[in-house]
Amino acid sequence: xxxxxxxFYARKATIVAxxxxxxxxxxxxxxxxxIGMITETEAYxxxxxxxxxxxNNHRSKRNEAxxxxxxxxxIYIIYGIHICFNIVTATINIPQGVLxxxxxxxxxxxxxxxxxxxxxLEDLTQAKIHNxxxxxxxxxxxxxxxxxxxxxxxxxxxxxxxxxxKKHNIKTSPRININYAGEAIxxxxxxxxxxxxxxxxxxx
DNA sequence: AAAATGATCAAG
DNA sequence: TTGATCATTTTA
Numbered sequence: 007x008x009x010x011x012x013x014f015y016a017r018k019a020t021i022v023a024x025x026x027x028x029x030x031x032x033x034x035x036x037x038x039x040x041i042g043m044i045t046e047t048e049a050y051x052x053x054x055x056x057x058x059x060x061x062n063n064h065r066s067k068r069n070e071a072x073x074x075x076x077x078x079x080x081i082y083i084i085y086g087i088h089i090c091f092n093i094v095t096a097t098i099n100i101p102q103g104v105l106x107x108x109x110x111x112x113x114x115x116x117x118x119x120x121x122x123x124x125x126x127l128e129d130l131t132q133a134k135i136h137n138x139x140x141x142x143x144x145x146x147x148x149x150x151x152x153x154x155x156x157x158x159x160x161x162x163x164x165x166x167x168x169x170x171x172k173k174h175n176i177k178t179s180p181r182i183n184i185n186y187a188g189e190a191i192x193x194x195x196x197x198x199x200x201x202x203x204x205x206x207x208x209x210x
Numbered sequence: 211a212a213a214a215t216g217a218t219c220a221a222g
Numbered sequence: 223t224t225g226a227t228c229a230t231t232t233t234a
Contacts, residue, residue, distance in 0.1 A: 048229070050229075057229070058229085059229080064219095066218075066219075067218085068217080068218060068219085082217085082218090082229085083216075083217055083218090084217090084228060084229060084230060085214085085215070085216080085217095085227095085228060085230050085231080086214080086215040086216030086217060086218095086228085087214070087215055087216075087230070087231075088230050088231065090229060090230085092229085103229095105229055107229085137231095141230070141231070142229070142230070143230050143231065144230090144231075181229070182229075182230095183228085183229060183230075184229060186227085186228080187229095206230095
């Protein structure tokens with residue numbers, strides 16, 4: 007399988023978010039390899055999107071990465087506790103991004119269980135296995151992604167994405183937990199695979 | 211249903 | 223310097 011190129015990322019966040027579904031997110035760390043198939047994403051469209059951190063071209067140390075070139079990681083801590091992993095899209099000075107909200111474990115799932123629950127995979131119930139990566143804060147914890155990876159280039163060898171030609175039944179819905187965002191609340195910029203158990207909130 | 215928990219940002 | 227605000231998860 008081939009890595010996604012910078013040309014893939016250099017488009018509108020809504021397009022990239024939709025096409026990212028079914029692709030493979032890879033993290034290599036200490037000789038271990040985590041792979042997750044992306045099941046759920048959300049697009050954040052920058053200056054005109056009240057839900058985006060870059061609304062009205064707001065710029066700060068935190069969201070600096072979104073103003074850089076596409077195909078890099080924008081990572082931030084939310085609610086003081088959880089780490090969210092985003093992919094920068096569009097081009098320099100157009101601050102758009104795609105939040106990865108869910109992945110299905112493909113490789114390294116034993117280590118994911120340890121990262122999340124300090125428990126062996128065999129001792130987890132099916133429900134807890136689904137809980138490994140069905141949320142933005144969960145998948146970063148499971149895959150070992152931290153603030154140290156802020157701004158990393160996704161064409162490198164540490165964190166990157168692999169292409170896939172597999173077709174999925176993609177559903178669309180409004181985004182989650184952006185109640186402060188005015189009219190943007192209703193924009194259908196969330197994408198997910200229908201009936202996949204590694205999606206955070208199946209019915210919205 | 212609600213607490214946990216801390217970085218970030220804008221106001222004073 | 224302080225207080226309000228979160229692109230969430232967990233527990234009950």
